[in-house]
Amino acid sequence: MRKKAKSEVNKPILRGAEVSRAIRNYLLDGDLAPGSRINEVQLASNLGVSRTPVRAALQALAGEGLVEYKDNRGFFVREFQLSDVLDAFEMRALAEGFAVRLAAERGISPQSELDVEKALALGRKALSAETSEQARTDYSASNEAFHRAIHDASRSRLVKDVVALCNSVPQTIFRNVMSFSMETLAHRVEQHEAIYEAIIARKPKEAEDIMRTHVLDVRRAIMRDMSRKSGA
Template sequence: MNSATLATTSADAAEAGASQAVKAQLRLREMVLAGELPGGSRIAEVAISEQLGVSRTPVRSALMRLEQEGLLESLPNGGYAVRTFSERDVSDAIELRGTLEGLSARLAAERGAPPVVLREARACLHRIDELLREPALDDTAFSRYVKFNAQFHALLSELSGSTVISQQLERISNLPFASPSGFVVVQANSPAARDMLLIAQDQHWQVLDAIEAREGSRAEALMREHSRIAQRNLREALHGTQSHPLPGVQLIRRRS
């Protein structure tokens, strides 16, 4: 076997291993959020490997990635356990995201946002407008809303031109339940779902207009206020009467 063939074989093996690790990561995340692996439970690496039908190497890689995401915690004697979160932890994470997004919006207004990113943000909001013209959103439309909502918030982070802020926003948004769409699914089963989405969309447009008008303080205040919707959704998920519980909500310890 020549060196070129060896290199190709090695690359194929590495790609296959990476693919197995990603599949293991996705399945493990589903198991945690669905409650198949309860909060506080220790992860049995061998049992998970057998259950998923993959070797321990991709499972070990998946466990490390889920720890980085914040869904798992490493144990002092080795191994991992499913994390639980206090209601205050989640609320603080949402508050921190709102603060960072407010700062990003203010800097974008004060420094002047890149026109190409502004155009992309406006195009994204127009797509959301099209979805919200319907009197009600079915599951497909709601999934598209979540996608466009996440895209707009990512573009908003890019508007500031600050790599530092963008990195910190990405980090906080990767925390469980802290992303811009982390609790928006709660609204899907609410009688006032479309009304709440319309309010959020109006805030999207207002903050973009404030950035273009170079109104930094107003842009910042709008994004801070925008995060209050997520706080409201958190309370509804934990203390409301949802017939379809939010995935992973069982990991949050409610305030007494």
């Protein structure tokens, strides 16, 4: 029997759900190129598991629309057209706007207030970061935390389900926005602050309008980036 290398012995054993989550993150973060064939053997090796949980995860992800199976050829990373991305953003803007309207109408819990305020504090921290890379990292974390807290504050399962569906299009995930500037970052942080103020003031229409503008601003930025990339 081959003696296991030290790195293999110490490598954690991933469960099926963890394998699916890891591959999903690869796809959503763009680590696997759109349209490329997925090498199951290499993927299994990278994750330190056999091909069985990898294949099960890919079958599940095919059901989510993130990958495609082609007869006798295997699994491929799904390619999304610009129209798919724009449609997903339109739907996300509606869902996110609905979430803040519900939060403002129903009022938010002390825990939700705390979660939102922590996210806003991280956003303000991003504005004073020493490097643009650190600013982007801090803002990305702040943004994800802010929207997650808003979804929780809405107390709506429907909102979470619709946003999860939109997230099956990788380009709609806010951390994947390619365009970046400190001016843009500052504007988005201001929008977060304004959304929260409208929720606390119990102004549902105002909160909804700002949130929809916020999401559609990102949509426009991604549309510009994708158009430039396709024309390069």
